[in-house]
Structures are given as C-alpha cells and as structure tokens.
Amino acid sequence: MHPFYWESAHGNFGDDLNLWLWDFLLPGLRDVHPETLLVGVGTVLNEALLPPRVRKLVVGSGFGYGSAPNLADAEEWDVRAVRGPLTARKLGLAERLGIVDPAVMVAEMPEFRNLPKNGGAIFVPHWESTVGGIWPMVCREADLSYVDPCGEAKSVIGKIAQAELVVAESMHAAILADAFRVPWVAVTTSQSINSFKWQDWAASLGVRYEPRQVPISSRAEAITKGARFWGISFKGRVHAPEAPCGPGTSETMLMERPEEPVSALRSAAKKLMAAPSILALRQARKAEPQLSADQVLAGKKDQFREVLADIHRDYF
DSSP, rough: OOOEEOOOOSSHHHHHHHHHHHHSSSTTGGSSSTTTTEESSSOOOOOOTTTSSSSEEEEOOOOOOSSSOOOOOTTEEEEEESHHHHHHHTTTTTTBOOOOGGGGGGGGGGGGOOOOOOEEEEOOGGGGEEEEEEEHHHHHHHHHHEETTTTTTHHHHHHHHHOOOEEESHHHHHHHHHHHOOOEEESSOOOOOOOHHHHHHHHTTOOOOOOOOOOOOOHHHHHHTTTTEEEEEEEEEOOOOOOOOGGGGGHHHHHHHHHHOHHHHHHHHHHHHHHHHHOOOOOOOSSSBBOOOOHHHHHHHHHHHHHHHHHHHHHH
C-alpha cells in the first residue's frame, strides 16, 4: 500500500507530510496490499485527480476542487473517513465519516512532542502567494517571522509547533497550529478563495473560518495570480514564469540578484507599495486568535484512532 498525495512542483508541506505520516500511523503499510492506494491528507477527492480502476482506501481526505468522484464501486473505493462534514455530505456519505484532517495526528509523533516555545509569532502563506510575493520583507515590517510553506515539511511543522501564534493563509498551517495548541488567525490574500475546504475542517472541530483580508504584497505576485495591485488589474495577462518556491526565488530573487544589488531607493519603493500588506499583517497579529476546544480535538483524535485500528484489522 502506498500513500497518494498531490505533489506541487514548488513543494507544499501540507501535502508532503504524506510521505512519512502514514508510516507512523500505520507502520508496515508499504508491505501489504500493493494494489491499494491510501488517500490521506489533502484536498484530493477529485474525479480528475485520482487514478481510475485502482483500489483506493480513503482515510481523511477532503473535497474542494473539480467534480466529486463517484464512490459507487465498492471494489474501487473503501472510504473510512473524510476531512469533515461538508465533504461527507458532498460525497453522499454518512456525516459521522467526516471526522477530521489526518494532519492533526502529526502532533502525536514523538519527535514533535514537548518542543520548546520560542515566544514568536509567525506567518505561513499559501504556497501560491510565495511565487512573486515579497512576504519575508512584509513580515519583518509587521513583526512576524516568515515561514516558507514550500520548505521541508518537518522543518515547517517544527516552527509551527514552537510558535506562540500562527497567522495562517495556508490551511494546514492552521490545522497544525490547532493540533499543537498554538492559537491561530486565518488570513487570505485572495478575494475569490475557495473556502469549502477550510469550512469543512473548521466544522469538524467547531471553529470558524472568517479570514482577515490581506492585500497582495507586490506587482509580481499580482501578475502570477491574475489579481489587482494598487488599482491595476492583471487578470488575463501573461503570468510570470514559474520558479521554485520560496523567498529566495520570489520577486526578491528576480529583482535582487547579487550582481545587481537593490538600491536603497528601490527597496524603499517596494516597502511603500507593500504598506497595505504590512498594515494588514500587523492587525492580524493583534487580532483575537482561535483554538478548538481541548475536548473536541481529543475526541476527534480518538475517533481517528478507532478508524486506524479498523484498517489495521482489515488490511494487515
């Protein structure tokens, strides 16, 4: 059995944790049932994304994009749990199967337990915001530490676990923060965000998804998103070439090559143009954060453990 996950060309810690989480939750899974695909963390319950005519064991995935798959063929689909009640209803499943996102179980791994808090507040953008964005500079001005969502998954998760506050555009940054009992504030840089997956997870734990709007940080980011920046619309324009994700390859890299140092004037101009983003992140840092109730999270983890026990009995 092998875990399926959506692999971003840039990297995305929320998807990449599938590479090792299931070996902790279901040790030995790779040695049994090679014909079965384990569909775990991610918004991947999509008719076009998952391979047809392959047996799929669904353990906590969510719907959110494209067309919902037809689960009628019991030989192809074994659905044990989905991310939340909205996914369950969308797929015509019993609502009790909408338990929680499996990423909450990362907090049970020994290597992440009892990590010391560093006293800081961090910002974790959605991976798409890193392409063309200048969020490292914006975070410095907003008194936040920037965490690249495209970094190595365990490193990103460790920073979330050690934070005192997480400002999250990345949904899995909020999920992991909540799992580690770190208060979080949801934000978005998009006016047209697909909020279904957030609402799905939020409903599973009795929290709210009411994101604070944060303006886009740069013209380059607006181009990659086909969005507006300082009143100018870039919708329908040719997008900037994609580059590997991270602050070193965003607009900072494109405009600050070693052989062409950015002048103080240019740097000041970029900071001025990003002023609305800086102000919005400062306000988000001071906003009232959320955290699910201890007993609710514990109950969902217990339900998920029961699902894992049933899978172990049936497949191992």
